[in-house]
Amino acid sequence: MQLVVARIGRAHGVRGEVTIEVRTDKPEERFFVGGVLDTEPANLGPLRITSVRNHNGTLLLSFEGKEDRSKVEELRNALLVANIELSGEELDEDEFHATEILGCSVLLESGEPVGEVIDILQLPSQDTLVVKKLSDGDEILIPFVKKHVPELNLKSRKIIVKNVEGLI
Numbered sequence: 001m002q003l004v005v006a007r008i009g010r011a012h013g014v015r016g017e018v019t020i021e022v023r024t025d026k027p028e029e030r031f032f033v034g035g036v037l038d039t040e041p042a043n044l045g046p047l048r049i050t051s052v053r054n055h056n057g058t059l060l061l062s063f064e065g066k067e068d069r070s071k072v073e074e075l076r077n078a079l080l081v082a083n084i085e086l087s088g089e090e091l092d093e094d095e096f097h098a099t100e101i102l103g104c105s106v107l108l109e110s111g112e113p114v115g116e117v118i119d120i121l122q123l124p125s126q127d128t129l130v131v132k133k134l135s136d137g138d139e140i141l142i143p144f145v146k147k148h149v150p151e152l153n154l155k156s157r158k159i160i161v162k163n164v165e166g167l168i
Contacts, residue, residue, distance in 0.1 A: 002038065003099060005030045006080040008072075012060050016067045017051070018075060020059040023122055030082050031061060040079040047080070104157045106131050106142070109150075114161065120144070129159070 005027075009019035024030050030037075031052050039045030048064040066072045106114040106129070118139070119130035127144040142148055142161055151160035 001084055001099070002081050003084045004040070004079045005037070005082045005084075006059075008075045008078045008080065010076060011069045011072045012055070012058075014069045016062045016069065016072050017053075017060045018062070018072045020061050020080070022059055024082075027059060030080075031059065038081040038083075039075075040081055044075055044078045045081075047075075100154055101129070101152070101159070104152075104154075104159050106159045106161055108163050109160055115140070117159065 003024075005022070005024040007021040007023065009021055011017070012019055020031070031049060033049055033052060035049045036046050037049070039047060047066070049061055050064050051060075051062040053060050063072070063075075066075065101117050101120060104117045106117060108114060113134055115131040115133040115135075117129050118132045121128040121130060121141070129142045129144050129149070131140050131142055132138075133140060147162070149159060149161055151158075153159075
């Protein structure tokens, strides 16, 4: 399965390094010298990693054929995609992949349908569900924390949320 593992940020320095917004729990398995990652949009890749380093808590990568600042600037905001086999991973009982939540129905505790999960934002404070409302098609953001999301059932593909005033 193809999963997004990072987003390419701004150029760092003049030798073709870029900052990386990591979107994986296992960066050491996804980002290594010689590793090849696909991209979204696809026409920017695939990209072969030529260097990996941590700079003050920010992951920096460089890619084959992109040895200067102007060439890596073309990659800004592109997504890095890896082939990941989900079945082989050992997940704890309460763990899951974010892709398993996409498309789940969102319901209030009363059973009233709210909408469908269309994206998950990985923010510094917590993950946030992006839900497309059934009523008007608008998108709402729901912090993905126990306080607001007391129940997640992947088998039935349903997420129960508490209607905190102003949230929905």
